[in-house]
Amino acid sequence: GEDVEQSLFLSVREGDSSVINCTYTDSSSTYLYWYKQEPGAGLQLLTYIFSNMDMKQDQRLTVLLNKKDKHLSLRIADTQTGDSAIYFCAESIGDYKLSFGAGTTVTVRA
């Protein structure tokens, strides 16, 4: 199957860490991605991880991959108001196609 699932909403206090979770189904996915969508804008690639990696860190972002459970997470340290957005998990399902989750709306409260 090609279903990517993620929770729809997350509320976090400014300065705390955010953790967004995702499960995917295609064990042959080469890459897994996190895209960010701000209001009224298109999606922007935030980070990605190659399937043979367990973890990737990029400044405030940490991606964890558990291939056995087909579970992907994105941790945002020191969450800021500018991190309020919709975050999409995506898996590669072929040479040039992605399957996206429904998106997690992250709201950062003061």
Add this chain to the structure above:
Amino acid sequence: NAGVTQTPKFRILKIGQSMTLQCAQDMNHNYMYWYRQDPGMGLKLIYYSVGAGITDKGEVPNGYNVSRSTTEDFPLRLELAAPSQTSVYFCASSLEGRDEKLFFGSGTQLSVL
């Protein structure tokens, strides 16, 4: 570079009308895609192209057509608009396809009434 440019940003159509959503990229990308985004759902692939003159169907192609006469442009055509086509449409491109790092346009919000 402008990246991926979509026009128009908003459009209201009556049932049965036709229109073309324009998409252009100036990054010399080979791969281009059309997605639709419905509330509470992930993006669904409508059509994609791996190069000029080559197009193929995605998950939800019914009611749409595309063409790719140049590397830069990838228009999406709706022939007989239906309320089910009310959605936000995104065009995207990538250089090689295999690494699937997509660059997205800002979207077209379409309402069919």
